[in-house]
Amino acid sequence: MSAATFSSLCFSRGCFWKDEAKNSPRVMKGSGKVKISSIRGSATLPTKSLQVEDGKTQKSEKQVRIGLLGASGYTGAEIVRLLANHPYFGITLMTADRKAGQSIGSVFPHLISQDLPTMVAVKDADFSNVDAVFCCLPHGTTQEIIKGLPKSLKIVDLSADFRLRDVSEYEEWYGQPHIAPDLQKEAVYGLTEISREDIKNARLVANPGCYPxxxxxxxxxxIQANLIQYRNIIIDAKSGVSGAGRGAKEANLYSEIAEGIYSYGVTRHRHVPEIEQGLTDVASSKVTVSFTPHLMPMIRGMQSTIYVEMAPGVTIDDLYQQLKISYEHEEFVKLLEKGVVPRTHNVRGSNYCLMNVFPDRIPGRAIIISVIDNLVKGASGQALQNLNIMLGFPENTGLLYQPLFP
Amino acid sequence: MSAATFSSLCFSRGCFWKDEAKNSPRVMKGSGKVKISSIRGSATLPTKSLQVEDGKTQKSEKQVRIGLLGASGYTGAEIVRLLANHPYFGITLMTADRKAGQSIGSVFPHLISQDLPTMVAVKDADFSNVDAVFCCLPHGTTQEIIKGLPKSLKIVDLSADFRLRDVSEYEEWYGQPHIAPDLQKEAVYGLTEISREDIKNARLVANPGCYPxxxxxxxxxxIQANLIQYRNIIIDAKSGVSGAGRGAKEANLYSEIAEGIYSYGVTRHRHVPEIEQGLTDVASSKVTVSFTPHLMPMIRGMQSTIYVEMAPGVTIDDLYQQLKISYEHEEFVKLLEKGVVPRTHNVRGSNYCLMNVFPDRIPGRAIIISVIDNLVKGASGQALQNLNIMLGFPENTGLLYQPLFP
Amino acid sequence: MSAATFSSLCFSRGCFWKDEAKNSPRVMKGSGKVKISSIRGSATLPTKSLQVEDGKTQKSEKQVRIGLLGASGYTGAEIVRLLANHPYFGITLMTADRKAGQSIGSVFPHLISQDLPTMVAVKDADFSNVDAVFCCLPHGTTQEIIKGLPKSLKIVDLSADFRLRDVSEYEEWYGQPHIAPDLQKEAVYGLTEISREDIKNARLVANPGCYPxxxxxxxxxxIQANLIQYRNIIIDAKSGVSGAGRGAKEANLYSEIAEGIYSYGVTRHRHVPEIEQGLTDVASSKVTVSFTPHLMPMIRGMQSTIYVEMAPGVTIDDLYQQLKISYEHEEFVKLLEKGVVPRTHNVRGSNYCLMNVFPDRIPGRAIIISVIDNLVKGASGQALQNLNIMLGFPENTGLLYQPLFP
Amino acid sequence: MSAATFSSLCFSRGCFWKDEAKNSPRVMKGSGKVKISSIRGSATLPTKSLQVEDGKTQKSEKQVRIGLLGASGYTGAEIVRLLANHPYFGITLMTADRKAGQSIGSVFPHLISQDLPTMVAVKDADFSNVDAVFCCLPHGTTQEIIKGLPKSLKIVDLSADFRLRDVSEYEEWYGQPHIAPDLQKEAVYGLTEISREDIKNARLVANPGCYPxxxxxxxxxxIQANLIQYRNIIIDAKSGVSGAGRGAKEANLYSEIAEGIYSYGVTRHRHVPEIEQGLTDVASSKVTVSFTPHLMPMIRGMQSTIYVEMAPGVTIDDLYQQLKISYEHEEFVKLLEKGVVPRTHNVRGSNYCLMNVFPDRIPGRAIIISVIDNLVKGASGQALQNLNIMLGFPENTGLLYQPLFP
Known part of the structure; x- marks a missing residue:
């Protein structure tokens, strides 16, 4: 079975979860090596013989060698959780500057059963054994690190550093000049369902923020279908606190968060320019939104309640039909049946986005509700979805976790 | 000291909490009896001699005899909690149909130290020993019960039954005809800070809903000051789950509520007509609002995030100044310093309403945030505030609990 | 590929998750049919040709047809969640008396992406299309239903009905006579790691309770190794509230559970006889334990803190070594490194049991801590582990979910 | 009214809450000054004329001037909350080194309505305007600060610094030598109901830890009544996370605490020597306990589940009767009716301790459960109870808050 290839593994063996193949980019079969048609250039990845008599061999099957930069944060841990059951991606490098020398099990005891490389400082990282990278570092630092990575690596960056095409806007919102404007030009914004075709050919994907x-x-x-007005788009968003990361801050202590809610960044949250960039891209003029995020006493989950004015003559049903058309073949984006309210409970731990649209009491207005798990579709899950695409795998590979409820 | 009167007790003796006297209606001194000028008609209440050598006597000092109808729900329990330290109000009657025969300590073990009458079915209630009533019954039932009460009683009704002046609107939203339209005409809507003068003379006060x-x-x-537009008032409201009461419902189980959020009653929540009635009253034409309530994984607390368009030429500062003028002498309504975000944590267990106003990114728009504890200012606390006023006591009597945080 | 068999699918194709093969009972290859050596009698299951060009075909690969009785409760939902990614088990029957006629997505919206049969009342269930059953019904009812099932079915029962070998003990603790004593004799108690060999040959497995x-x-x-005294085994157990199920009870409302804890069933919890039966089985005389369960303000998770006296001359290290020997080759039971405290956070959503042993301040005593997710290893996960074994699949098939944290 | 005295205020005027007088030490009336018989030495406190026409004057009534050291932590905030309604104690000094220059409202926005002195660094504190001090500083620092305080001050210290009579034990458990052993000798351990008489005459009270x-x-x-064995006292304790304070620690983030539990300090928690000191004091020989604290996903609340062996011939009823006798006249310690389980929900925000005793399944053993709010009876509430006693006020003054539920 030494001639096994990614494609044959993937399509002949049932090695992935049920239904994983939806929306899959086609891969070409090779021999001894895998050649994935959708990868720009000549990303030829090594394969190994498949001996599946025991679990250990299963592991050796994972031919894409993943580097995880910033493994000690929540998004890093989530990458590890998701990859634990990914048939082709195996982690060969983990970095965490403050936890260098530690195992994943000591930093995240819930991952104790994972046999993974010891964490190293990013400056000590050896990328010779890495094919692709998830970068879970803080903004600012990220640009510098990615700038120094081998150009052969596929990269999905979960920070904000490459999301804004206009580097002057980056400087305005993040208070520091962008130091890698060339990389910025190369970067593809990775809102999977919207930019799938570009992602296929990307080397560096800027993974979107959770709110955006x-x-x-x-x-x-x-907006693209001209069904809603650009003016007065009012977004009242609610997020679980894991979005704030694992840093020790008084504001995020259990005693400060539990049993209460509050708005933050009322007039100036850093996700605003990213949202407006994305909406303006499909509009005929600049879109300015009202965006008020609220912190919820829950770990995971995000809801955006969006209040819009419909274009003249447009009805709720028009909105509903448009969303239906846009997403009916999508694996992870689900328009619910009419009248059914999306709930964050129903996406927890999964890569799904549920949405629906409702009539407002005020004539001509509509209310749109969408929910995601901020750490999955809002971060690590979408990142994996993107890397799957970048490497020519079915994009749902390793992502078909059902939500954890209750 | 047998000639002691309410007024002398109240104003000469410091028997109430610090600062309780703010906004107090003046009371006239009598002799042996209390005559409270602000009470309509001749509500003369008996007083007793004051012997304060021990705690038991303290209790006998509580001359206003309170009936609590519907004592087994959360708002009923909250009335008991608040009255525990009220110097003048003592509970002499408690009803709870399904808990008849039980003590408060068996229904609400947190109130075990309260020495209160055994609960009786409302049909068995003896009102001869009662001066005033808090009615914490469900809507529908409430009208019937209140209709049958002695006319001498002061009543604060916490249900929705007497909040809507237009009984046809009641029928529309509650699905049943109003059976006490005459009482409806008599009822005063008890949003204390707005209707204080009317409340002074009321016999029946319809206590407002929490959202309203x-x-x-x-x-x-x-609106009264013409600072905001009537159109496109968008209210995204968030409530703790105690607002749903103590009834056993699958939807309100811990496992269904914790760690998630959702919108409910998206297009048609029963508090809508109450809100629109209140706003239309001070507007020059009918106000229709967009109102979307969300259920939060927390027991108490409510936030309304309100998105408005300012009238032409009006600034955020104008809004701020107006609210400052309106509330600067209020005990329980606090406009925070500019830029400070109200948080539900900071009102938990208290009768305060905190609010503030923020500029929106969209020019000409403003964001208003207000928070209350839904069971206190949103229910039992405001009810007590109202009864204090109806009986001529300083309205903060027994209400100066500071929020419980953390 | 028409000759594909379970075994070849399983062992040659890598169709399961990494490491799934640990502890797998060997299966014999057949031709066109699957003959699983470990199944008692002649459980020959139909297989289908494997066409894996798209996701739909993947689904048809699931040759074991599962009936899920009691699908509208939390353990039923958890079975669905776990089977969603099981390569061989597909649900062909779902019953839920009160939700008959509904889809899984309307009863459990988090499972909306699962394409499953409509729920029927159990009396209307057609078992002709079913190979094995998970029974998630309440105790009492369960005996009756299982009694009426076709004898060809493999059954894992998650209720308490077949856990106690002594039916008089069942009657004592459950207040009703056992109506299926013959089935009781046949039933194998399914504590997987302890009774694996018996489970292989079982037709009816009584899945253990979460506390037990x-x-x-x-x-x-x-106890088996005579390392601890039988006397004075004191178990202080803590459970999340999902163990109480989805029934609407005042006691389990969010407002009654959040932000507080309490002991329940202090002197008489129904899991006591099951625990004592299991311990007595390996002891030389009857073991009586002190068992006090506590309800925690969390959905999932269970910790047992167990206080024991060591046998004369025995040390903590002896206990540690024994547990190490017992579980070092287990997939789902993990003895942590010395000094590391097991936390429920680290098993949430997974089938793991973490444990450790600590010295007590009182000489000669030890403290043992074990944690599980009550709905997974404490219910549906262990049930699946058992059915995997009963049908000759690697027992970790479909169970390698990593814990969800944070 | 210039001759008003504390005692007359207190006993003739009903200025305190109902039932506040229970267990009150008697105070002697003076004239123009207050002489409190129970205060050791000559603590003569100034009184002021009482003009109660408005709230401001009410405040001037508060004649005991309180210094609050360490006002920016949770126990400090809780002192402020409780004193807000204390008729005699007014805060005239607040220290908080890292928050020096800030108002209470900026550090704790829930206390925004309190008009209090600006926080200063403790080194800048002026004690000339202070009669008594609550010291809410960390251990270690505390000794040093208290050492430097004027000897005329009454002090209740909430740290661990003066709880252990044996300074060598302090050094052993806290890892540093005690630097104020003379003060240690003077300190009275302030477990109010046990040491009330000593507290009356104390100048420095070491307020007990929450677990102890x-x-x-x-x-x-x-133990004092010889009803239980000294050996094998096993304490499984559960605490809310507010006990860990407001310091920013990763371990106490919402995402790390919510929805999970764990044991900490399994073999060596610093409250052990305090517990053993207190039990040994009333035993005939050294008592060594097993003590395992657990962190709960809740802000406030503490339960100790205590497993004991009864002395030969002793019954559960004997234990119940002893506790009944010990506490039947206590305001804050309540033995529940037989069979009723104490719940932390039922003490939240209050100074109550609820307890009960239950038979164990193992003959001769009993289970004792007690619950408190760790920040009130476990810290600031008991501290206030102690200072009330030290200054000759009814010990329940300002403490009759009913629990906040739900």
């Missing part, structure tokens, strides 16, 4: 994901998925098709 | 309280307090003065 | 699982896993090997 | 309070209250009377 939950907001653009419903709004982009509606 | 949090929404009208900021909006009424702004 | 978390308690017996550490105690059985220690 | 919940454990000693039930155990001290039972």
């Amino acid at each position: 994901t939950s907001i653009q998925l419903p709004l982009v098709p509606l | 309280t949090s929404i009208q307090l900021p909006l009424v003065p702004l | 699982t978390s308690i017996q896993l550490p105690l059985v090997p220690l | 309070t919940s454990i000693q209250l039930p155990l001290v009377p039972l």
Whole structure:
């Protein structure tokens, strides 16, 4: 069976979860090596013989060698969780500057059963054994690190550093000049369902923020179809606290968060320019939104409640039909049946985005609700979805976790 | 000291909490009896001699005899909690149909130290020993019960039954005809800070709903002053789950509520007509609002995030100044310093409403945030505030609990 | 590829998750049909040709047809979640008396992406299309239903009905006579790691309770090895509220559970006889334990803190070594490194049991801590582990979900 | 009214809450000054004329001037909350080194309505305007600060610094030598119900830890009456996370605490020597306990589940009767009716300790459960109870808050 290839593994063996193949980019079969048609250039990845008599061999099957930069944060841990059951991606490098020398099990005891490389400082990382990278580092640092990575690596960056095409806007919102404007030009914004074709050919994908994901998925098709007005788009968003990361801050202590809610960044949250960039891209003029995020006493989950004015003559049903058309063949974006309210409970731990549209009491207005798990579709899940695409795998590979409820 | 009167007790003796006297209606001193000038008609209440050598006597000092109808629900329990330290109000009757025969300590073990009458079915209630009533019964039932009460009783009704002046609107939203339209005419809507003067003379006060309280307090003065547009008032409201009461419902189980959020009653929540009635009252034409309530994974607390368009030429500062003028002498409504975000944590267990106003990114728009504890200012606390006023006591009597945080 | 068999699918194709093969019973290859050596009698299951060009075909690959009785409760939903990614088990029958006629997505919206049969009342169930059953019904009802099932079915029963070998003990603790004592004799108690060999040959497995699982896993090997005294075994157990099920009860409302804890069933919890049965089985005389369960403000998770006296001359290290020997080759039971405290966070959503042993301040005593997810290893996960074994699949098939944290 | 005295205020005017007078030390009336018989030495406190026409004057009534050291932590905030309604204690000094220059409202926005002095660094504190001090500083620092305070001050110290009589034990558990052993000798351990008489005459009270309070209250009377064995006292304790304070630690983030539990300090928690000191004091020989604290996903609340062996011939009823006798006249310690389980929900925000005793399944053993709010009876509430006693006020003054539920 030494001639096994990615494609044959993938399509002949049932090695992935049920239904994983939806929307899959086609891969070409090779021999001894895998050649994935959708990868730009000549990304030829090594394969190994498949001996599946025991679990250990299963592991050796994972031919794409993944580097995980910033493994000690929540998005890093989530990458590890998702890859644990990914048939082709295996982690060969983990970095975490402050946890260098530690195992994943000591930093994240829930992952104790994972046999993974010891964490190293990013400066000590050896990329010779890495094919692709998830970068879960803080903004600012990220540009510098990615700038120094081998050009042969596929990269999905979960930070904000490459999301804004206009580097002057980056400087305005992040308070520091962008130091890798060339990379910025190369970067593809990775809102999977919207930019799938570009992602296929990307080397560097800027993974969207959680709020922008939950907001653009419903709004982009509606704006593109001229069904809603650009003016007075009011977004009241609610997020679980894991979005704030694992840093020790008084504001995020259990005693400060549990049993209460509040708005933050009322007039100036950093996800605003990303949202407006995405909406403006499909509009005929600059879109300015009202965006108010709220912190919820829950770990995971995000809801955007979006209040819009419909274009003249447009009805709720028009909005509903447009969203239906846009997403009916999507694996992870689900328009619910009419009248059914999306709930964050129903996406927890999964890569799904649920959405629906409702009539407002005020004539001519509509209410759109979308929910995601901020750490999955809002971060690590979408990142994996993107890397699957970049490497020519079915994009749902390793992502068919059902939500954890209750 | 047998000639002691309410007024002398109240004003000469410091028997109430610090600062309780703010906004107090004046009371006239009598002799042996209390005559409270602000009570309509001749509500003369008996007083007793004051012997304060021990705690038991303290209790006998509580001369206003309170009936609590519907004592086995959360708002009923909250009335008991608040009255525990009220110097003048003592509970002499408690009803709870399904818990008849039980003590407060068996129904609400947190109140075990309260020495209160055994609960009786409302049909068995003896009102001869009662001066005033808090009615915490479900809508529908309430009308019938209140209709049958002695006319001498002061009543604060916490249900929705007497909030809507237009009984046809009641029928529309509650699905049943109003059976006590005459009482409806008599009822005074008890949004304390807005209707204080009417409440003084009321016999029956319809205590506002929690959402309407949090929404009208900021909006009424702004609409009244013509500072905001009537159109496109968008209210995204968030409530703790105690607002749903103690009834056993699958939807409100811990496992269904914790760690998730969702919108409910998206297009048709029963508090809508109450909100619109209050806003229309001070507007020059009918106000229709967009109102979307969300259920939060927390027990208490409510936030209304309100998105408005300012009238032409009006600035954020104008809104701020108006709210400042409206509430600067209020005990329980606090406009925060500019830029400070109200948080539900900071009102938990207290009768305060905190609010503030923020500029929106969209020019000409403003964001108003107000928070209350839905069971206190949103229910039992405001009810007590109202009864204090109806009986001529300082309205903050027994209400100066500071929020419980953390 | 028409000659594909379960075994070849399973062992030659890598169709399961990494490492799934640990502890797998061997299966014999057949031709056109699957003959699983470990199944008692002649359980020959139909197989289908494998066409894996798209996801739909993947689904048809699931040759074991599962009936799920009681699909509208939390353990039923958890079975669905786990089977969603099981390569061989497909649900062909779902019953839920009160939700008959509904889809899984309307009863559990988090499972909306699962394409499953409509729920029927159990009396209307057609078992002709079913190979094996998970029974998630309440105790009492369960006996009756299982009694009426075709004898060809493999059954894992998650209720308490077949856990107690002594039917008089069942009557004592459950207040009703056992109506299927013959089935009771046939039933195998399904604490997987302890009774694996018996489970292989079982037709009816009584899946252990959550508390008994978390308690017996550490105690059985220690008692068996005579390392701890039978007397004074004190178990202070803590459980999330999902263990109480989805029934609407005032006691389990969010407002009654959040932000507080309490002991329940202090002197008489129904899991006691099951625990004592399991411990007595490996002891030389009857073991009576002190068992006090506590309800925690969390949905999932269970910890048993167990206080024991060591046998004369025995040390903590002896206990540690024994547990190490007992579980070092287990996939789902993990003895942590010395000094590391097991946390429920680290098993949430997974089938793992983490445990450790600590010295007590009181000489001669030890403290044992074990944690599980009550709905997975404490219910549906262990049930699936058992059915995998009963049908000759690697027992970790479809169970390698990593814990969801944070 | 210039001759008003504390005592007349207190006993003739009903200025305190109902029932506040229970267990009150008698105070002697003076003239123009207050002389409190129970205060050791000559603590003569100034009084002021009482003009109660408005709230401002009410405030001037508060004649005991309180210094609050360490006002920016949770126990400091809780002191402020409780004193807000204390008729005699007014805060005139607040220190918080890292928040120096800030107002209470900026550090704790829930206390925004309190008009209090700006926080200063403790080194800048002026004690000339202070009669008594609550010291809410960390251990270690505390000794040093208290050492430097004027000897005329009454002090209640909430840290661990003066709880252990044996300074060598302090050094052993806290890892540093005690630097104020003379003060240690003077300090009275302030478990109010047990040491009330000593507290009356104390200048420096070491306020007990939260765990030790919940454990000693039930155990001290039972050990003293020789009803339980000293050996094998097993304490499984559960605490809300506010006990860990407001310091920013990863371990106490919402995402790390919510929806999970764990044991900490399994073999060596610093409250052990305090617990053993208190139990040994009333035993005839050294008592060594097993003590395992668990962190709960809740802000406030503490339960100790205590497993004991009864002395030969002793019954559960004997234990119950002893606790009944010990506490039947206590305001804050309540033995529940037989069979009723104490719940932390039922003490939240209040100074109550609820307890009960239950038979164990193992003959001769009993289970004792006690609950408190760790920040009130476990910290600031008991501290206030102690200062009330030290200054001759009824000990329940300002403490009759009913629990906040739901």
